[in-house]
Amino acid sequence: MSKSSQCVVIGIAGASASGKSLFAKSVYQEVSDELGVECISVISEDSYYKDQSNMTMAERVRTNYDHPQSMDHALLVEHLKMLKAGHAVELPQYSYHEHTRLTQTRHFKPTQVILLEGILLFTEKSIREQLDASIFMDTPLDICLARRVERDVRERSRSLESVLAQYHLTVRPMFKQFIEPSKQYADVIIPRGGKNRIAIDIIKTRIRHLLASSEEKN
Ligand SMILES: Nc1ncnc2c1ncn2[C@@H]1O[C@H](COP(=O)(O)OP(=O)(O)O)[C@@H](O)[C@H]1O
Numbered sequence: 001m002s003k004s005s006q007c008v009v010i011g012i013a014g015a016s017a018s019g020k021s022l023f024a025k026s027v028y029q030e031v032s033d034e035l036g037v038e039c040i041s042v043i044s045e046d047s048y049y050k051d052q053s054n055m056t057m058a059e060r061v062r063t064n065y066d067h068p069q070s071m072d073h074a075l076l077v078e079h080l081k082m083l084k085a086g087h088a089v090e091l092p093q094y095s096y097h098e099h100t101r102l103t104q105t106r107h108f109k110p111t112q113v114i115l116l117e118g119i120l121l122f123t124e125k126s127i128r129e130q131l132d133a134s135i136f137m138d139t140p141l142d143i144c145l146a147r148r149v150e151r152d153v154r155e156r157s158r159s160l161e162s163v164l165a166q167y168h169l170t171v172r173p174m175f176k177q178f179i180e181p182s183k184q185y186a187d188v189i190i191p192r193g194g195k196n197r198i199a200i201d202i203i204k205t206r207i208r209h210l211l212a213s214s215e216e217k218n
């Protein structure tokens with residue numbers, strides 16, 4: 001991407017397991033198949049969970065990962081500003097198994113469109129100010145819970161008991177306190193989740209327009 005090109009950031013928020021990643025992955029796959037991998041990329045807010053390498057595993061397990069303070073949002077905002085200015089960043093890598101950042105980072109160059117997905121994105125004004133469009137995945141919580149149980153047991157090395165205990169202790173209460181109220185900041189609210197075909201097509205059309213108007217300007 002040349003420095004004069006625009007870098008558009010589309011935020012995708014919503015409950016855990018509401019389908020944010022799947023939605024972002026589907027849009028990314030289809031747009032990159034059509035227009036090339038160099039024009040679009042995905043960043044997960046989860047990469048910006050705070051580094052907890054100085055804590056014991058017992059302490060890390062007790063962290064409330066659904067509270068805005070668990071995230072290094074200042075670093076995320078700094079990175080978004082750099083990407084929009086045409087500079088590459090060192091993207092942190094997070095391990096759900098270790099509950100902390102990995103030592104290695106990922107060298108990440110700006111693309112014309114960045115899909116940024118995460119539960120707490122719209123709760124921070126400083127992040128909202130960096131978003132060019134905001135999408136909220138409005139999937140019923142019982143469906144999110146069922147999907148989270150399956151995903152976390154399969155992919156995040158969790159037991160059924162630990163997923164359910166965390167859900168009651170932090171996931172649901174923090175959704176009610178922080179995430180659900182942040183829906184008011186969305187431009188588009190998408191029901192059901194990551195496989196909503198019409199919603200994927202609408203966002204792809206918007207992206208095509210953004211890319212076409214950015215080409216005209218250059
Ligand atoms: N519409 C859907 N139908 C069926 N499964 C879905 C749907 N949307 C998401 N999933 C599945 O639910 C799980 C959680 O979705 P994911 O995209 O990881 O959620 P999030 O990123 O919001 O936490 C994944 O295993 C995903 O494949």
Ligand SMILES: O=c1ccn([C@@H]2O[C@H](COP(=O)(O)O)[C@@H](O)[C@H]2O)c(=O)[nH]1
Pocket residue numbers: 015016017020021046049065066095096098099100118119171
């Ligand atoms: O170490 C961790 C970090 C995060 N979590 C949980 O992850 C979800 C957010 O990720 P999604 O992909 O949006 O589901 C959040 O609800 C945290 O509770 C974790 O369990 N452990």
